[in-house]
Amino acid sequence: MALLDVRDLKVVFNRRGAEPFAAVDGVTFSVEPGQTVGLVGESGCGKSVTSLAIMGLLPKRGNTISGQVSFDGTDLLRLSDRQMRDRRGRDIGMIFQDPLSSLNPVIPIGVQVTEVLERHRNMKGSAAKKEAEGLLKSVGIPDPKRRLTEYPHQLSGGMRQRALIAIALACRPRLLIADEPTTALDVTIQAQILALLRRLVEETGTALIMITHDLGVVAGLCDTVNVLYGGRVVENADRHLLFAEPRHPYTHGLLGSVPRLDSNRGEPLRAIRGSVNDNIPWTAGCAFAPRCDHAINMCVEATPALENDGLRLLRCFNPVVPAKQGAKA
8 A cells, every 4th residue: 555645636826817826736656654755857847845735735725726635545636634634744854945944044053843743742851852863963963962953054955954854753654755956066975865765765665755956866766656747747757767768758858867977978958848838738739749759740739648658657648669679670
């Protein structure tokens, strides 16, 4: 049984004087205990909105959320605010994208860690401080006792991100959501944070949802990958299969735009033309059709369904033919 089962999740933003906008349009995926699942795509594809909907952190006004988000058999979308507050931090933790804006700038790091312990684990005083010190040490922060008294601006970007991870792990959650946790970090610190997340998943058995646009992160961390475009999953596959044989033109384009060490000198990157704004409504056809080199007439006449071909889920009328199959043809 899946720990988290998201079914037909839809988030529509209602804008005054404009048509409603579906930021998430029927997303379906599941996460099993101890599994790392990736949500991948360009900015604006609905990754972060999906995570905020799961956590119950979207504004109460101006949007409509429908579908089902079942966590251990309980639909999170049907819980009251108080019930959801009890779940957040205790059962589900989240690492946000920007640690400097996520941490309170006028409260010491130690207080921000211990308040989670006090709220969900009923720890007080010196016991909470000792546990907080241990958490900072476990995520690789040097001299954790002194760091407890410091403020976010006194820590480097890497240490702030580690502090966020410590807060997210304070109650030993069964599910951790990481929303682009390495975006603002340099390459060396990125590698350290990813190694830390990988180790924590292996040691604690925590399930992880990794939200990113960096396919290098996906290659080194995720078991299963969901590629999103225009608020919908367009391809879902095992990580190894996805990288070896991408079938959706969007997935193929994402991989083709990544620099490779084995490419010839001077060989240009194959960038995806246009931008995420160059799309059509899913109700009129395939949203990716205006940017797609594989588009056919049917792509702008009908909406492709997410179908299972035995190896993956794919939403495309004219998928990319794997190189080895094309050679045989």
